[in-house]
Amino acid sequence: MNQQLELIGQQAKAAEAFMRSLKTQKKNDVLLFAADGLVKSTRMIIEENQLDVEAGRKKGMHEGLIDRLMLTPERIEAMADGLRSVAALEDPIGEVTGMKQRPNGLLIGQKRVPLGVIGMIYEARPNVTADAFGLCFKTGNVVILKGGSDAVHSNKAIVTCLQMALEHFGIPPFAIQLIEDTSREVTQEFMRMNRYVDVLIPRGGAGLIRTVVNNSTIPVIETGTGNCHIYVDESADFEMAANIIFNAKTQRIGVCNACESLVVHENIIGDFLPYLKFRLDPKNVELRGDDMARQVLPMITPASEEDWGCEYLDYILSVKTVSSLEEAIDHINRYHTGHSDAIITRDYEHAQRFLDEVDAAAVYVNASTRFTDGYEFGFGAEIGISTQKLHARGPMGLQALTSTKYIIYGNGQIRK
């Protein structure tokens, strides 16, 4: 194995035991101190960030990406506020649940503990560096970061600040480490460091996530892609439906909980689609419809098979016509990514069946899919939105970064 990686792994493991016994009060003190440290280092961080921004410009990086990469005093203040708000959250570590006495007198319960060492692979957004540290540190985890090569100077500067805060409190600085070599080979090796890393969380676009899922031997928490559907049932209130679709499609287009596909009952499409189009037109949303949708609105683009499975992240919405609730559910379960889907209906039984039968992390009745979010769900923080079924599903707060262990109190019991 790459020597640098091996060393990072060993240092992470060494820090893990220390982290396991950190008390909540100390963790909060560190987070608040680190937040102040980031703000005090604003000038240094921005200087380093400028190196990344200039390099990005030189290689012709898209302005949108440059914007994501660039740090300003306000953005550094926002990172610091992120750490402060994590400090204010309840610490999930240490809670013991389900403690029960067995017939033989053994007392058995489950205690919430850190996962251990968390690997994070992400792209060129330096704010993820501080976010990931805050969430992992609060839950007693060690974190190893592999950020994008385009943000390497920014990430180094931020990690240095955070490590200084750790050292100030006598905590091993290796509780957060950055893999500075962002080459493909090192990343591949990182994804196979099962000896040192307990779980890998990729954060970024669909391509990054697929690469990690296909190459990692470490357990992965898959986050993210969302081909979210809204089904407008025969009994839907048109105004409510149009409001929700307008919100879910246009409030923010580049996010995983935006609506990408509309499914409409054939008995109302003739009336509803023109009504909806009028509502969406100010935002220039392009509709792509099946044959029946195009009979209603001949000017719209025909949808291809590919459209049904597409996460546009753009002002585009596909429109599928169905003749029943069953057909709607089948269509959604076939083409969605299992993120968030909604039904708009006034029919009690349809609402319940949709909730039961649509197989997604979040299923809504009469609300916008945009609510799938750790903050909106009341977790106070979010590490990502899991679209897998193992370990965590849906928005992940602090608890998703924990595990449990059984603790057993005996007085000499042996098994018969």
Place this chain on the structure above:
Amino acid sequence: MNQQLELIGQQAKAAEAFMRSLKTQKKNDVLLFAADGLVKSTRMIIEENQLDVEAGRKKGMHEGLIDRLMLTPERIEAMADGLRSVAALEDPIGEVTGMKQRPNGLLIGQKRVPLGVIGMIYEARPNVTADAFGLCFKTGNVVILKGGSDAVHSNKAIVTCLQMALEHFGIPPFAIQLIEDTSREVTQEFMRMNRYVDVLIPRGGAGLIRTVVNNSTIPVIETGTGNCHIYVDESADFEMAANIIFNAKTQRIGVCNACESLVVHENIIGDFLPYLKFRLDPKNVELRGDDMARQVLPMITPASEEDWGCEYLDYILSVKTVSSLEEAIDHINRYHTGHSDAIITRDYEHAQRFLDEVDAAAVYVNASTRFTDGYEFGFGAEIGISTQKLHARGPMGLQALTSTKYIIYGNGQIRK
């Protein structure tokens, strides 16, 4: 992809939606009917099993393995009883927890749902076939089985019986499928069927589990290997310690919760080790000790570095001397497999620190590690013992085979 596998995957997905809406009463009826069906088919199953046994004998299979492979009327009755006892367990599916009203009026809760399609890879124990079906079916999951090539006739016979029970109730028989082609290539492809399979559970020896972990792109629940330690603290009651060690080492040697390594405080090793040896001698347990242990008992084998990390599954026990609780905890965390470890002590603070700092699925004070087991923990069933930290850790009962989804009741909410 292999056409047979592709077909199996498609059939599994088709059955998944059906399984999702199966009611508890019907699932129980099917399990009871299938149990009776197995018993009624005893003759057919044993005839098929004989083909496997004869083939095994012909290729010189070890008698211990032949014994694991062989089915008798009693063993088939035991399989049926297994299905009956799963029928009697509470159904975890459908429970809604944590439902709360958000400030905007959204009502958000988490509903327990099946994982979906579970892949199971195991060796030549045909009883796993019926067990896996029972647990997966009760939790509304579809299961795809890949058993060992040595048991292929037995597995086919059992699966046929189970499918007949499903068909009797109008349930798609593809809710349980067996991959009959047990070649290496097909197994490799199976481990990459992310499109169709939600989770893979390997059951068998360390080699099988490592192969699955290293090759699967599907999320894996790692079960099993156990290098369990018992630490005899300075303040331990010798009689209790010897009883527990005798039980944990000799009650059943081939199991993952058996004790493989002893850690003893240096202040008591001179008195304790001879006392223990006297207790273990009737079972001919071989002790392998470090220098200090060999100063006490010069006749015992010297332990090498390899011994500390070894899961013997035999009448062998390594003995490590330590000068403090800290050293004991460090040694255990370094060499164990994170399965089950115990401290024998009368010291309150040492007990608590051991529970806090040993990083294992189950940590004991003053009890045998042999209790790490779904039945002993009161789950009524066990699909395996997870030694990973993601999703499930420790003995896994029915709940480990489930996921959750957020269900959200709104009345027109949009995100601001």
